[in-house]
Amino acid sequence: MIKNVLTNLGGIGLYGVVSVCLFFTVFNVALVFALLKKRAFLTHMSALPLADDTHSGPCSELKGNFRHE
Amino acid sequence: MKIDTFKYDNGIVRAFAIATVVWALVGFSAGLLAACELFWPGLNAGLQYITFGRLRPLHTNAVIFAFVGNGMFMGIYYSLQRLCKARMFNDKLSWFNFWGWNAIIVAAAITLPLGFTTSKEYAELEWPIDIAIAVVWVAFTINLLGTIRNRREKHLYVAIWFYIATALTVAILHIGNSMEVPAGLFKSYPVYAGVQDALVQWWYGHNAVAFFLTTPFLGLMYYFLPKAANRPVFSYRLSIIHFWSLIFIYIWAGPHHLLYTALPDWAQSLGMAFSVMLVAPSWGGMLNGLLTLRGAWDKVRQDPVLKFMVVAITAYGMATLEGPLLSIKSVNSLSHYTDWTIAHVHTGALGWNGFLTYAMLYWLFPRLWETKLYSLKLANWHFWLGLMGIMFYAIPMYWAGVTQGLMWKEFTPDGFLRYPNFLETVLQLIPMYRLRAIGGTLYLVGACIGTYNLYRTAKSGVFQRETEVQAASLESDTHSAGSGHRWLESKAGWFTVLSVVAVMIGGAVEIVPLYLIKSNVPTLSSVKPYTPLEVLGRDLYIREGCVGCHSQMIRPFRSETERYGEYSKAGEFVFDHPFLWGSKRTGPDLHRQGGKYPDAWHYNHMEDPRSTSPGSIMPPYPWLLTQKLDLKSLPARIRALRKVGVPYPEGYERETALQNLEAQSAKIVANLNFGSISNVPPDAEIIGMIAYLQRLGTDIKSAPQAAVIEDSAAPSDVVVNRNP
Numbered sequence: 033m034i035k036n037v038l039t040n041l042g043g044i045g046l047y048g049v050v051s052v053c054l055f056f057t058v059f060n061v062a063l064v065f066a067l068l069k070k071r072a073f074l075t076h077m078s079a080l081p082l083a084d085d086t087h088s089g090p091c092s093e094l095k096g097n098f099r100h101e
Numbered sequence: 102m103k104i105d106t107f108k109y110d111n112g113i114v115r116a117f118a119i120a121t122v123v124w125a126l127v128g129f130s131a132g133l134l135a136a137c138e139l140f141w142p143g144l145n146a147g148l149q150y151i152t153f154g155r156l157r158p159l160h161t162n163a164v165i166f167a168f169v170g171n172g173m174f175m176g177i178y179y180s181l182q183r184l185c186k187a188r189m190f191n192d193k194l195s196w197f198n199f200w201g202w203n204a205i206i207v208a209a210a211i212t213l214p215l216g217f218t219t220s221k222e223y224a225e226l227e228w229p230i231d232i233a234i235a236v237v238w239v240a241f242t243i244n245l246l247g248t249i250r251n252r253r254e255k256h257l258y259v260a261i262w263f264y265i266a267t268a269l270t271v272a273i274l275h276i277g278n279s280m281e282v283p284a285g286l287f288k289s290y291p292v293y294a295g296v297q298d299a300l301v302q303w304w305y306g307h308n309a310v311a312f313f314l315t316t317p318f319l320g321l322m323y324y325f326l327p328k329a330a331n332r333p334v335f336s337y338r339l340s341i342i343h344f345w346s347l348i349f350i351y352i353w354a355g356p357h358h359l360l361y362t363a364l365p366d367w368a369q370s371l372g373m374a375f376s377v378m379l380v381a382p383s384w385g386g387m388l389n390g391l392l393t394l395r396g397a398w399d400k401v402r403q404d405p406v407l408k409f410m411v412v413a414i415t416a417y418g419m420a421t422l423e424g425p426l427l428s429i430k431s432v433n434s435l436s437h438y439t440d441w442t443i444a445h446v447h448t449g450a451l452g453w454n455g456f457l458t459y460a461m462l463y464w465l466f467p468r469l470w471e472t473k474l475y476s477l478k479l480a481n482w483h484f485w486l487g488l489m490g491i492m493f494y495a496i497p498m499y500w501a502g503v504t505q506g507l508m509w510k511e512f513t514p515d516g517f518l519r520y521p522n523f524l525e526t527v528l529q530l531i532p533m534y535r536l537r538a539i540g541g542t543l544y545l546v547g548a549c550i551g552t553y554n555l556y557r558t559a560k561s562g563v564f565q566r567e568t569e570v571q572a573a574s575l576e577s578d579t580h581s582a583g584s585g586h587r588w589l590e591s592k593a594g595w596f597t598v599l600s601v602v603a604v605m606i607g608g609a610v611e612i613v614p615l616y617l618i619k620s621n622v623p624t625l626s627s628v629k630p631y632t633p634l635e636v637l638g639r640d641l642y643i644r645e646g647c648v649g650c651h652s653q654m655i656r657p658f659r660s661e662t663e664r665y666g667e668y669s670k671a672g673e674f675v676f677d678h679p680f681l682w683g684s685k686r687t688g689p690d691l692h693r694q695g696g697k698y699p700d701a702w703h704y705n706h707m708e709d710p711r712s713t714s715p716g717s718i719m720p721p722y723p724w725l726l727t728q729k730l731d732l733k734s735l736p737a738r739i740r741a742l743r744k745v746g747v748p749y750p751e752g753y754e755r756e757t758a759l760q761n762l763e764a765q766s767a768k769i770v771a772n773l774n775f776g777s778i779s780n781v782p783p784d785a786e787i788i789g790m791i792a793y794l795q796r797l798g799t800d801i802k803s804a805p806q807a808a809v810i811e812d813s814a815a816p817s818d819v820v821v822n823r824n825p
Binding site for chain 2: 051052055066067069073074078079084
């Protein structure tokens with residue numbers, strides 16, 4: 033009587049197949065989305081953190097950046 | 102083109118930075134104390150508030166939500182404003198976020214040592230605090246999305262994607278896992294039970310790691326690493342693929358925490374498959390980080406910020422390779438419940454989160470205070486002590502994990518367990534536990550040096566509360582004020598929706614079968630609700646944090662069934678609100694503990710574990726012998742349990758429950774008398790604890806003569822048959 037009947041749920045194998053298909057769909061869409069981006073855009077975006085220079089003053093140069101070297 | 106002049110809010114960044122530094126010391130100290138208690142069991146000096154069981158959730162909460170949480174907010178509040186070229190959406194929300202979050206942490210620091218806990222890992226806080234977390238998190242999310250809405254930079258940088266995914270997913274996870282019915286101001290029962298509760302908990306627990314400890318820090322890496330290296334991100338294309346793959350896959354992998362448990366096999370396999378796939382996006386992100394340093398490796402030798410970052414990213418790569426490895430069922434069969442898991446999570450916490458947070462702190466302090474770092478030498482000391490600390494922590498724990506896993510499984514040529522006494526396998530690990538404490542001490546000393554260095558840095562400069570900047574305003578077509586529909590149509594709106602969809606798919610695929618499972622859980626006639634005394638005893642077990650060291654889940658291995666008895670079945674946990682399967686065995690599994698020893702053994706064992714188990718590292722629990730059971734709260738507990746689905750008859754809590762409890766207490770007192778332990782008050786906490794421990798795993802053993810009771814039968818019938 034005491035059996036782990038949970039392992040016998042009907043049609044549950046479908047979940048694995050659907051899951052993998054979903055993943056590859058998402059992955060491929062992301063891949064295509066990324067590949068279609070133009071180089072100028074990518075260059076702009078990858079350098080975006082550097083565009084903000086509000087705190088580049090005394091600490092922008094490594095040399096002499098420390099009081100007790 | 103219209104040029105706007107506005108100011109970045111640095112005050113909120115400073116507040117979170119200071120909180121990060123302070124909570125780090127608290128969290129690390131709590132961890133060190135807990136680590137020392139494992140080889141020095143009397144270290145709690147008889148204080149119930151700092152036993153390992155109560156200290157462990159305090160340590161994990163302090164490190165995850167206080168140290169890493171404040172560090173995350175610090176980094177987000179700094180970078181978001183600059184990436185959006187906009188001040189935070191609302192200063193009041195920012196400060197509500199800060200004070201609310203830190204008040205929650207203080208509440209955790211008070212309630213967890215007092216034993217107010219749900220027992221669910223990384224979600225231990227009780228329901229009033231859960232509500233507070235939800236409110237504060239919503240405030241943060243509104244502030245985040247509002248700032249994005251007010252941005253002056255057209256495109257959303259990848260770091261912001263990670264922040265959005267973090268904000269939305271953590272909200273979903275927290276609310277989903279905190280569905281509970283109160284049974285008092287600081288007591289609640291989850292609406293889920295047994296297998297369902299386990300799956301929801303680890304859907305939450307795994308993704309708390311993903312979306313609290315990983316995605317926000319990846320976003321911060323994508324901002325602070327290029328800043329520190331003064332190099333653009335290696336591949337923005339890769340970051341796009343990294344983001345979508347990671348957030349999509351991560352949410353599926355939760356079941357890998359439940360391999361070989363009573364969770365259905367298909368769910369385990371699904372969790373394993375997605376966990377293995379997870380290595381690809383994780384390593385994509387790691388490589389993108391390390392390759393961003395191309396041409397800047399010479400700086401790594403000198404700049405402590407980059408040093409900390411390189412180790413952090415490397416630790417991320419190691420942990421995300423190891424995680425999928427541990428999710429493979431055959432590896433997991435050895436590693437699970439051992440210190441291997443502890444080593445794994447500390448590689449992530451100390452290396453990835455800890456070092457990246459300190460990198461941000463070292464980068465931010467000189468800039469916020471417009472000065473130079475006080476001491477490069479001290480920063481280097483911090484770095485090396487921290488690195489040595491990680492090594493001294495992780496290596497002994499790996500050693501301990503593999504050693505104990507192998508010892509548990511070893512048989513003699515005659516087919517008997519080579520180490521049938523669990524304690525033998527624990528005593529082997531004591532030297533490793535001592536080494537681990539040295540590692541923790543080194544890391545803590547490094548953090549103290551870092552704190553001093555940051556303090557002196559701040560003291561030597563002048564804090565810049567705001568930074569005035571100018572930027573061109575965006576055309577109003579993407580986010581005109583007050584236009585909700587246009588907001589949704591803008592890229593940020595669509596982006597948010599798509600992120601939620603990506604995250605929800607994995608959750609839905611796990612949750613839909615969850616309901617299927619619920620309708621298919623076998624109703625075992627021998628499995629009955631806990632008696633009132635057992636309910637109180639179980640709540641004491643939860644209060645003391647016993648689940649931190651003892652599992653209640655016997656896996657279907659010969660080495661486990663030989664040691665503990667029949668393997669655990671899903672149907673046995675249908676009244677377990679919450680489930681108490683545990684994830685670590687510092688002590689043995691207790692699922693078949695019921696009836697194994699006489700009541701007097703348990704009494705003596707709780708009073709002084711070494712009197713019954715010489716060499717045991719369990720702390721004594723003498724207060725259980727003197728403190729009284731909270732009988733007044735019993736009706737509220739029974740009512741709450743009925744609400745979550747336990748079939749106590751209507752009105753049962755009014756009189757019958759107490760009569761039932763007294764009858765069962767009297768039998769235990771008589772049993773103790775028989776065991777030469779006299780004058781034990783029938784309402785002492787130890788009586789409840791003994792009742793619960795003696796019940797564990799006996800349902801399927803007690804059939805057919807003892808517990809053949811139909812669902813409609815009152816639990817009072819159960820008492821008669823629960824005597825050991």
